[in-house]
């Protein structure tokens with residue numbers, strides 16, 4: 001499996017062998033990456049499982065597809081068909097795209113080698129910190145760039161978007177997908193008028209916001225992605241969609257019910273996954289314990305119908 005860094009710049013290649021322990025460190029009981037020590041979500045089996053739930057949930061939202069927007073058009077252009085998945089996590093999106101577009105070359109980049117090794121021949125994973133260095137590919141190399149649920153690892157999102165623009169060929173497509181970090185209560189929730197209480201849940205997310213800001217990560221990026229794309233001056237046909245994702249088993253309609261259950265399973269894994277983050281940024285152990293326990297209580301015994309918002313933006317690089 002080809003790894004770090006990548007060929008077009010002429011830099012030396014490294015392969016991740018059977019012993020990949022140098023890419024992982026143990027922090028507060030979880031395994032985290034070593035490439036970017038300020039990214040404090042785990043890189044381990046539970047986190048891969050969580051990104052799998054997230055992936056499957058979004059496929060239901062997208063009507064069984066892996067994408068929204070003019071992806072087929074972007075990949076029918078000329079001879080080159082290159083797809084880049086930034087912050088690929090467990091790599092499921094990249095693998096499924098490689099299967100769906102066998103003539104495309106699909107590359108997934110992440111901070112840690114947590115992807116499977118048995119992958120389609122047109123799919124490769126590489127290691128690179130997208131926050132600290134330019135992405136080692138030439139200008140205009142890619143037709144499609146996808147970045148999903150990874151803004152928490154990027155301190156300067158406008159700079160990141162300029163880099164995305166550099167890597168795209170003119171007319172190439174970018175797809176950005178980020179869930180809001182502000183939870184909501186579904187307006188149809190029967191309990192809203194009587195007792196709108198999910199205080200443990202809301203406190204958890206407010207604390208996450210505060211700690212991200214302390215780490216110089218802007219928690220409002222998900223809602224501002226379209227504006228940030230406009231600000232680069234490099235994109236056109238910018239389409240923004242947002243939607244409500246139910247959390248839990250309260251929806252009646254079957255697809256919404258499945259989406260809600262998958263999102264619930266994602267959050268069940270996310271709550272403990274944020275322990276290393278909260279502890280490392282300086283919250284006391286006792287605070288973190290009750291923060292997680294109170295949020296878990298509201299997730300397991302909801303007094304209201306929890307939901308969250310997802311932000312989806314796609315745009316073409318100007319010709």
Ligand SMILES: C[S@@+](CC[C@H](N)C(=O)[O-])C[C@H]1O[C@@H](n2cnc3c(N)ncnc32)[C@H](O)[C@@H]1O
Nearest residue numbers: 051087088089110111129130131148149150153
């Ligand atoms: C929450 S997971 C999402 C995975 C996948 N995109 C998905 O939607 O299922 C975020 C991933 O982004 C990666 N990531 C975060 N910051 C990164 C950075 N600065 N450079 C490279 N990868 C990064 C993390 O290692 C993690 O695997």
